[in-house]
Amino acid sequence: MILEVKSVHVELNGVRILRGVSLSVGRGEIVMLIGRNGAGKTTTIKSIMGLVPVKSGRIVFDGRDITGMKTHKIARMGIGYAPEDRRVFADLTVEENIEIAIGNPSERDEILREVYTIFPDLKRLASRRSGYLSGGEQKMLAIARALALKPKLLLLDEPFEGLAPLVVRRLYESIWKIREKGISILIAESNITHVPKLADRVYVIERGEIVFEGSPEETLKSERVLKILRGY
Numbered sequence: 001m002i003l004e005v006k007s008v009h010v011e012l013n014g015v016r017i018l019r020g021v022s023l024s025v026g027r028g029e030i031v032m033l034i035g036r037n038g039a040g041k042t043t044t045i046k047s048i049m050g051l052v053p054v055k056s057g058r059i060v061f062d063g064r065d066i067t068g069m070k071t072h073k074i075a076r077m078g079i080g081y082a083p084e085d086r087r088v089f090a091d092l093t094v095e096e097n098i099e100i101a102i103g104n105p106s107e108r109d110e111i112l113r114e115v116y117t118i119f120p121d122l123k124r125l126a127s128r129r130s131g132y133l134s135g136g137e138q139k140m141l142a143i144a145r146a147l148a149l150k151p152k153l154l155l156l157d158e159p160f161e162g163l164a165p166l167v168v169r170r171l172y173e174s175i176w177k178i179r180e181k182g183i184s185i186l187i188a189e190s191n192i193t194h195v196p197k198l199a200d201r202v203y204v205i206e207r208g209e210i211v212f213e214g215s216p217e218e219t220l221k222s223e224r225v226l227k228i229l230r231g232y
């Protein structure tokens, strides 16, 4: 396993948000964490990145305990993170946005080449100011930036939110290419429709607890999962 989240509890402002979340991501695997609004997806991802304090439980990445580690250190160890709110620098060009995320300047050309292979649209837009990009292009740029540190594991928080069907399909292709490079991926999603295209394995989260784990087929035919996602 590249990532193991073991019985993680998170409390924010006195409210119990995660109640013993356990999940794992295997090497080269795409795992989807599915849950409704407010279920705890973003908090789970933030706990892995060291962006919220873990009250109890353990997070093990690539054989090392990263619980309580600083976010920049976790990123440098090899976890890339594309947050829900695509954070790009509007005044910088696409290429500049990727460049400033690169850790080792001597790897600049190699990383740009790799990122443009994964996202051909970004190559075409390389000199465009990021503020002028469409929502979908900004999502792609946010993921490209997360790839700039050559991660072993990529965390994507709702990458498909608000994207047109055609853009969704292009993003599928990019995610498949990322997996082909041997990078493991954890995707948080509220929409189950992406499961058959992407997931090797699925977890469902509800009120801060993992309530289901299974294959894509098992997930899609589970009456319990469909009920949870419908909200009754």
Ligand SMILES: Nc1ncnc2c1ncn2[C@@H]1O[C@H](COP(=O)(O)OP(=O)(O)OP(=O)(O)O)[C@@H](O)[C@H]1O
Residues within 6 Å of the ligand: 012, 013, 015, 017, 035, 036, 037, 038, 039, 040, 041, 042, 043, 044, 084, 190
């Ligand atoms: N700083 C905070 N203090 C108190 N409660 C919080 C805080 N941050 C998040 N929460 C609550 O924790 C719960 C889980 O939030 P989280 O953002 O992890 O859900 P999510 O599954 O990502 O939802 P969404 O689909 O809306 O992105 C929600 O009920 C939210 O209101």
Ligand SMILES: [Mg+2]
Residues within 6 Å of the ligand: 041, 042, 043, 084, 157
């Ligand atoms: Mg969220």
